[in-house]
Amino acid sequence: MALTTSTPRPPALRRGKRPAAPGELSKKVWATAVMWLLVVVYGFPVLWFLLSSFKPAGELFSYPLTLLPKNPTIEGFTQAWTSFDFAQYFLNTLIVAVAATVLTIVVSAACGYALAKYHSWWVKAFMICVLATTMLPAEVILSPLFLVVRDLGLYNSLSAVVVPAVITATGTFMFRQFFLTVPNDLLEAARIDGSGELSTFIRIMLPLSRPIMLTLAIFSFQWRWNDYIWPLVVLNDPNKFTLQIGVATIVGADNVNWSVLLGASVLSMIPLVAIYLLLQKYVMNADINAGLKD
Amino acid sequence: MVDSIHPPAEAPGIDVRRGPEPMRPRQRGWRLRGRNRYVGAPLVLISINLLLFVTFFVWPAVTGLIYSFTSYTGVGTAPYVGLDNYQRLLQDEAFYAALIRTLIFTACAVPLTVLLSLGTAVLLVTSYTKGKSLARVVFFLPWLISPIIAGVIWRWMFGENFGLVNYLIVSLGGEEVPWQSNANLSLIVVIVAAAWSYTAFNMLLFVAALKNVPTVYYEAASLDGAGSWAKFRNITLPAIAPTTFIVVLLSVLHFMKEYALIRALNEGGPGTANNLLVQYIFKMGFERAQVGYASAASFVLMLILMIVAVVQLRMNRRKES
Amino acid sequence: MNISITAGRGLRRWRWLSLGVAMTVALTACGSDTDSGGSGAKKITFWLSTSAQLQGYNDLAKEFEAKEGVKVEIVNVPYDGYQEKLRQSAQANSLPDVASVPQLETLWINQLQDLSATANNDTNKIRKDLVTEQDGKVLAIPSDLTAAGLFINKSLFDKAKVTYPTDPAQTWTWDEFLAAATKVRTATGAKYDLVYDNSPARIRAFIYTHGGKGFQLGSDGKYATPDAATVQALTKFKSMNDDKVMPKSVWTSGADPNALFKSGQVVAYYSGVWQVADFAESITNFEWASAPTPAQPVHATDINLGGKVVAFNNGDAAAPAKKWVDFIFQRDNYTKLAAANGYLPVESGLTVTYPFKKQAALDAFALYTKEIELADPISSSGQAAQTTLILDGKAIQKDPTKDEMAKFVNGEQDVQKTVDNIVNGLNEQLS
Structure with a gap:
């Protein structure tokens, strides 16, 4: 039983290192063509959005529509930057997103592991409970949830944004489904070695789940980064406001200042893309086959 | 399991x-x-x-x-009304209309999204493709775009009055297509937009799963001369089955509750033709200060989702055993 | 078996995780200790929601601090969720000291201070019909007025050599306006005569100008079935949604009329004064102008309140809060505020010099000022009804007009059903 190997193996599906077989080239052409077609389809609306953020307000809705800005300007960005305390809101959002992400990963990993590897009836019942958390529209429990947070004394603190968000069905199930694919032999072997259950989880299982951790980190970061109505309701002090609250002030009752809104949206997306690229690199390069073979 | x-x-x-x-x-x-x-x-x-x-x-x-058992309005007292809210709900035609529309929407959006996200994930992981670093970002970006921005982007594309698509169609000598005032076309636009914006999420789940398939299987299969498709069908799909299951389940739960995007794109229009369940709850309940009624509707929604989830879990278990 | 090797390596890589947890714990520990409200009342908070109009208040706040030694912390709350936030803040005892709100609410109305000293101060000349008053107590003073009105694409009119009235005293009828707009459209190859804001307030103006009374609160505190002129006006409005006069997409599926007008392919746009600042900045590919509201035959608009300024009774911040409200409405200060924020003033006889560079914007404000003077008294009945209901402990959270009209325009129901549904939908919320 080979549990782990220290030598990195080529990850799944990466077979390009071998000398190309006769059909390989045409496969490459096809696959690349399909991918680029999808890139165009997915990218076109995004490109339109990005280029529009450089259009002056007068060009946004002129007819016929044009893809490229005629008189490119960065006024939307500068106005967005100055229309609220961008730096402070940015920092607050960063604190919230990082804290929530770390907690979410730890808690989801533990819970997902338990749901995958233990089979008492109450563990299974709890699995349904976790799923249930996604089943009510957020608005229904907004008011009652607010009272809970207030009664716990969390009102007007960043932790009020973080703590209720830590439980997530998506995260928990990501880990559960992952740990289902980890052979029980590994667990058994650890038990035979005399390793305690929790120590097995922390020492062996947790490190194995790195791609899931990283993927969930991307998710959680995005969720908290783009959170809006909950932070607005539980944060009272403008020094604690998060980025999306600031962005939302651009949308007025009767008017939307589109050029500023586009600028603000682009700015607020940059950190997410950076985080994604950073973490995704580790997911793609992860030597995760170690330990998963039976 | x-x-x-x-x-x-x-x-x-x-x-x-x-x-x-x-x-x-x-x-x-x-x-x-x-x-x-x-x-x-x-x-x-x-x-x-x-x-x-x-x-x-x-x-x-x-x-x-x-x-949900009271006629609470959001302020003051909450007089007990028993099952009144639930009875009213079950007699409301608009509720059934919204439910059916939601089911249609989910039935279209889920397969489309799952296929696209699996496809993009495979393309990003396989060694056959060139230019992955750009593709990776492009597939990811739509997921970051907030509904209000998505709404304006898709109206630029599919606005029936001055949208790009209609402009091209008319330029080519065609008739304007009522992307917004025709109920079915309007729903199709929302489905496409939903798939566009939600692909990245599922794609990342699939990428993690694909990276997790033990390489030895492929190596062994290659030695036996199996083709790419055979390998994908017989190795990849079974190996990522747990992830596929969760992707489908989460997508169903997500799309059954879709609201923000459809509100930004067409406000559930034309008229009320594309009002989905959560929008119904919103309009009939919260916006009219009928918190009791909205709560009842929400718990009916939760019950429906619970049934969907349990059925899926069961089916999954049967398939696995 | 080298479990420990893997694990050790894995853990080393994940050391930052424990760091993160430590940070989180520290973060959670520093909880909600700062209360921005009553710190010796040297500082008060002022909430408002605006996408543009902050400058005037910022300037006033500086002067106020210099004069009274009280700092005013201005918080711009997003419109989407503002009411919700006020409601929750009331439940957490953390309402602001002063606020400009879209609507009063039963939940916190009993925490308001009496502003009658400011409202009844004769030198201010605040329009009495617009303040919210209960048992001799003034609960809210509007920050500004808004009025519905018509915009035209001047370039298209000029190109088609069609004239339009400029003086509200000699306005046109809807028939004249629509005929002119159709003429412009056909002459210039534009696509639509008109786009019309999808809003209950704007459709009220359409009804009033056609001689209807619209949906009015009866003496029994219920909404009554509207008159025949109202039904006729709604029928006419539907027939205008024929994808020639008006595009259907605005009233059926949420298309943005502002964006459609900005395309330059629509002859006219019925909206309101709040568009002026936006148009001045973001219409560059054609000339626009404010035109008098058509009257058929009633000269009316829909007069609404921009925001309602209220002062909450927050301990030792209550007195400075009241002072701040009084400061805002002192005639000189209010003049400056109205100019900086582009407000239609609530104080009568005020000469405001708006800082717009564009002549069209200045003309627009002059025109709206005249329109408001000429407007039939019914024009402000919509907002008055809202105030009446609130003071009665009731409220219309959601005007069903928009949804029901969408169904009507979309052909899902006839006019009678639409009218009935609107009346029932309104009354349902009053029970």
Whole structure:
């Protein structure tokens, strides 16, 4: 039983290192063509959005529509930057997103592991409970949830944004489904070695789940980064406001200042893309086959 | 539940080496012992989630459930009205219309999104494609775009009055297409936009799963001369089945609750033709200060979703055993 | 078996995780200790929601601090969720000291201070019909007025050599306006005569100008079935949604009329004064102008309140809060505020010099000022009804007009059903 190997193996599906077989080239052409077609389809609306953020307000809705800005300007960005305390809101959002992400990963990993590897009836019942958390529209429990947070004394603190968000069905199930694919032999072997259950989880299982951790980190970061109505309701002090609250002030009752809104949206997306690229690199390069073979 | 990935032994013509010991008996034995032996460890592992679940879900949800039996308006007292709200709901044609529209929307959006996200994930992981670094960002970006921005982008594309698509159609000598005022076309635009914006999420789940498929299987299959498609069907798909399952389940739950995007794109229009369930709850309940009624509708929605989830879990278990 | 090797390596890589947890714990520990409200009342908070109009208040706040030694912390709350936030803040005892709100609410109305000293101060000349008053107590003073009105694409009119009235005293009828717009459209190859804001307030103006009374609160505190002129006006409005006069997409599926007008392919746009600042900045590919509201025959608009300024009774911040409200409405200060924020003033006889560079914007404000003077008294009945209901402990959270009209325009129901549904939908919320 080979549990782990220290030598990195080529990850799944990466077979390009071998000398190309006769059909390989045409496969490459096809696959690349399909991918680029999808890139165009997915990218076109995004490109339109990005280029529009450089259009002056007068060009946004002129007819016929044009893809490229005629008189490119960065006024939307500068106005967005100055229309609220961008730096402070940015920092607050960063604190919230990082804290929530770390907690979410730890808690989801533990819970997902338990749901995958233990089979008492109450563990299974709890699995349904976790799923249930996604089943009510957020608005229904907004008011009652607010009272809970207030009664716990969390009102007007960043932790009020973080703590209720830590439980997530998506995260928990990501880990559960992952740990289902980890052979029980590994667990058994650890038990035979005399390793305690929790120590097995922390020492062996947790490190194995790195791609899931990283993927969930991307998710959680995005969720908290783009959170809006909950932070607005539980944060009272403008020094604690998060980025999306600031962005939302651009949308007025009767008017939307589109050029500023586009600028603000682009700015607020940059950190997410950076985080994604950073973490995704580790997911793609992860030597995760170690330990998963039976 | 499956306890390990299925070795692709059932693949025709592919002989993948299994572990030295036969797996099944071992697994079963562990299960029997595992069922009752461990209490402390799983309890500790789920404890934080359990605490959060009780505090931030059960507590407020029970409050909401109590509201659903009252005519609470959001302020003041909450007079008990028994099952009135539920009866009213079940007699409301608009509720059924919204439910059916939601089911149609979900039935279209889920397969489309799952296919696209699996496809993009495979393309990003395989060695056959060139230019992955750009593609990776492009597929990801739509997911970051907020609904209000998505709304304006898609109106630029599919606005029936001055949208790009209609402009091109008219330029080519065609008739303007009523992308917004025709109920079905309007729904199609929303489905496409939903798939566009939600692909990245599922794609990342699939990428993690694909990276997790043991390489030996492919190596063995290659030695046996299996083609790419055979390998994908017989190795990849079974190996990522747990992830596919969760992707489908989460997508169903997500799309059944879709609201923000459709509000930004067409406000559930034309008229009320594309009002989905959560929008119905919003319009009939919260916006008219009928918190009791909205709560009742929400719990009916929750019941529907619960049934969907349990059915899927069951089907999944049957498939795995 | 080298479990420990893997694990060790894995853990080393994940050291930052424990760091993160430590940070989180620290973060959670520093909880909600700062209360921005009553710190010796040297500082008060002022909430408002605006996408543009902050400058005037910022300037006033500086002067106020210099004069009274009280700092005013201005918080711009997003419109989407503002009411919700006020409601929750009331439940957490953390309402602001002063706020400009879209609507009063039963939940916190009993925590308001009496502003009658400011409202009844004769030198201010605040329009009495617009303040919210209960048992001799003034609960809210509007920050500004808004009025519905017509915009035209001047370039298209000029190109088609069609004239339009400029003086509200000699306005046109809807028939004249629509005929002119159709003429412009056909002459210039534009696509639509008109886009019309999808809003209950704007459709009220359409009804009033056609001689209807619209949906009015009866003496029994219920909404009554509207008169025949109202039904006729709604029928006419539907027939205008024929994808020639008006595009259907605005009233059926949420298309943005502002964006459609900005395309330059629509002859006219019925909206309101709040568009002026936006148009001045973001219409560059054609000339626009404010035109008098058509009257058929009633000269009316829909007069609404921009925001309602209220002062909450927050301990030792209550007195400075009242002072701040009084400061805002002192004639000189209010003049400056109205100019900086582009407000139609609530104080009568005020000469405001708006800082717009564009002549069209200046003309627009002059025109709206005249329109408001000429407007039939019914024009402000919509907002008055809202105030009446609120003071009665009731409220219309959601005007069903928009949804029901969408169904009507979309052909899902006839006019009678639409009218009935609107009346029922309104009354349902009053029970």
